Amino acid sequence: MSESSCDGGRWLDAHYDPVAGLYTFSSCVDLADLSGDGESRLLVGDLGSGSSGMKLKVFRGTALLSESTLLDLPTGLVAFFMDLHEPRIPAVAVASGPCVYVYKNLRPYFKFTLPGLEVNTLEQDVWQQAREGHIDPVTLKEMLEGVREKADVPLSVRSLRFLSLETSDMDEFVQLHKQQPIRRQTVITCIGTLKKSTADEDGVSCLVIGTESSDVYVLDPEAFIILSKMSLPAPPTMMDVTGQFDVEFRVTVACRNGNIYILRRDSDKPKYCVELSSHPVGLVRVGKSVVVGCTDESLQGFTQKGKRLWRTILPAPITTMAAMDLPTRGFQAVLVGLANCDVQLYRDKNLLSTIKTPDVVTSICFGRYGREDGTLIMTTKGGGMMVKILKRTATFDDRDSAPGPPLAQGVRLNVPKKTKLYVDQTLRERENGVAMHRAFQMDLSRMRLAAAKAYVKALESSLAPVSSSLSEPLKMNAVVQGLGPSFKLTLNVQNTAACRPVMNLAVSFLYDESLYRMRNPYMRIPLLVPGLVYPVETFVECTSDKGISDIIKVFVLHEGKSRPLLTAHINMPVSEGLTLH
């Protein structure tokens, strides 16, 4: 009950099954009264593992009522009334690949396939020649490549597959496929419903389909013929439809180029266009405004004509969005699933409440389930299913739940008080200011001298592990690993020049031979490419069991010069183990 308590107790936890095995998105979930008994069922197009196990699942209450296998990944699922027969039982349309499968009474009823696209005539000619045996596969490949570069109409899937094959597999592929005619097929990206002529709840609806070929089709519900075709500048990804086909309708489409287009009845081109600053991930219509969630963790509201009304920043990336419509109370809001395991409820830009979930929510569906009007169904990333019921007494305040001035305004800065001692010292400064300044300046000059002397000494003996000379700007740091008596010594040498490599370098060590034994005390360093770290490794053995340690000096030398370029001092750790004899 902890989840509901943080939301002010507005939701009842009806059911939570963390291992329901449902993998789906909001576009593939719908609620419908499939048997006409006034009890709504939950329809889920399950994506399975992504390659197998795709299923259409129907839930009643907490139990799985039926499931039927789908041939391909579902991209969308809608329930709609396709005729006027009594009892009023809706059909289910599942969009998958290039087809829409229509189920009635949970039995396959009809399959609608999208019309094929125009095929490149040149490509057709080339395959024709191949069929007649005029050209061999290699020539075919060359010609197809030529066609691909020049033509306006893209190649078919078959030709593209052929072009990607190895030469050895080509012959077989041609033999297998040359008899079939070439087809160019597109796939469905999103699906929606549009009332045909009446605005009734159970009026007959048309299917609205968005395709990869940047088209939007409206289908007749009985004959499944294309009533209207509209084209977009980019492939659609999400869609919202409102209105009636015979009167006036409006299709809001979010496209893959990051724009939102609004289509009207009278034109087959978009009427309005909204250019977003980042990609849309969710599109929901609330009343007359459109709410869009974007990848930059923002939620934006637009009018029907594409004018932005508001924008609000979310605490985490959006995973899914859905509308919450409660007509009995006249309440409309947007549910937003976030990657930080929150589901937030927004009315316009105001955050009304937050639901904490045990896992990241991937799909949300709100509506009538069973006999309960306000039911929220969510599935999670881990395959869990959650059902919550809105309490009948629940109320939502119309203002933001985080109101008032920003929190930072109330935080007091922790400024320490100045002490009496400090005041006394400032008095001293005021009285002896000149003397203090002189003393400091003299000390500073002496310190500069001392530092310069020490610096020159360090430079002369190349004590530093960094060399900034113009010819060999190098840097080295050493790491000792191990517990002893064997240690691994790693020298990380780096050339810090902008573009010049350094060559002819060697590493040598200076150590107490009565304490340490080194596997190779002289090593050559390969050519150093600027910017990369070159690890040079060697092994050191401690030969003493007295528990003492010493410094090992590492020199980086240039061939032919006796003065080292770099020196590093390694404070060896005390050897913990004893050598085995």
Place this chain on the structure above:
Amino acid sequence: MEVSMDPLFLAWSYFRRRKLQQCSDICSKILHDNPYDQDSSLCVSEAVWSLKTRALTEMVYIDEIEVDQEGIAEMMLDESSIAQVARPGTSLRLPGTSQGGGPTPAVRPMTQSGRPITGFVRPSTQSGRPGTMEQAIKTPRTSSTARPVTSASGRFIRLGTASMLTNPDGPFINLSRINLAKYSQKPNLSRALFEYIFHHENDVKNALDLAAQATEHAQFKDWWWKVQLGKCYYRLSLYREAEKQFRSALNHQEVVDTYLYLAKVYQRLDQPITALNLFKQGLDHFPGEVTLLTGIARIHEEMNNISSATEYYKDVLKQDNTHVEAIACIGSNHFYTDQPEIALRFYRRLLQMGVYNCQLYNNLGLCCFYAQQYDMTLSSFERALALVDNDEEQADVWYNIGHVAVGVGDLTLAYQCFKLALAFNNDHAEAYNNLAVLELRKGRVEQSKAFLQTAASLAPHMYEPHFNLSILSEKIGDLQSSYTAAQKSEDAFPEHVDTQQLLKQLRQHFAAL
């Protein structure tokens, strides 16, 4: 004629004057003249034997309560820890966020384990617990900061071998041939023998045997033996058994030492809250006991609760106004809470007490500089430079002079100082970081980048190199590297506002179309 003193009395006198080697020599001579097994002078030779045992023990005696360092094996292969993710404020392993409202890492530097550095170096606070095995092995385990593999092997074995060297003829007592049962019956000998076995021979198993038999002989009523049993169990890492023995000893007799041992057990079991309660219980019996108060302060400090640690250190000073650790810790806390003038007072107090070393002058110099007493700043550093013992200290002094140079705007001097810090200590990550910033100002991006990467690899717990690298990468347009570096900076210091802003900016950049 010369009247010679009774040799046994002379030895006793040497022992009291802590001339232990002479005492041991005389005892050896007496024992050589009349061997121990003869019945005639049993009483005398027993006394001599006991005295020599004590002298040998005193030579290598170390305070069990203070010297304690968790070895790598204890930290990484810890079997007694139950909750991997303890609730904040209940565990020493989880540094957590500062609860006492102390300064952030932006003001007060952190150690590798994520605790603010203290004003006083102690074995257990030296470098904290490393996160991974590789980090544990890789951390510069030099002779000055060595972390032993296990507390049972490292330091104690070294002490044991050191005592072997002093006796070339072999050990004074041959433990394998000694009849422990016989000695355990003799209370006047057994205690000296136990301490000899425990401290000098470092043979915990035999010591445990002897203690077990002796406590049985005393019918489990002698608190001293129970404490010794507890010490043995503690050394063998049998913490629960040690706890039982110490608890039982406390029932017989309230002793401050026992409280301290028991608190050590609880700290090892990662139960700081229990240890705190125990210390408070001890304070009820021994009000104002300095060691107990210090123990409480240390635990608060380890748990990142600096303000209450300071309160307890102040209590310590009320009892003992020459307590170096308390003065140093309060001083450093004042320094990092923007009151360097008060810190200066505390460090001057240390100077008056006769603490005269490089670290103190180093701190004095910094306090003078930040308290605007410029005339004494650089002379303090000069003295610190004159007092250095090793290269690490020299590197630290040069690093601090570099800070002063940055403060007065002399970047050439600063550059030289940071370079010198690196020359004396090749692993000085802070110097690498500051040098990188100076290089960047000179426009040498490649060098700056290389230095920052080195600093980040040397000290992954510092957020500054990651943050600087992130800014640098962002400026040269390498947003991906900038983002990864910023994330590392966020891991090291989650509350850092600039990192958060940079991350936000980068995320917006990535999300934009």
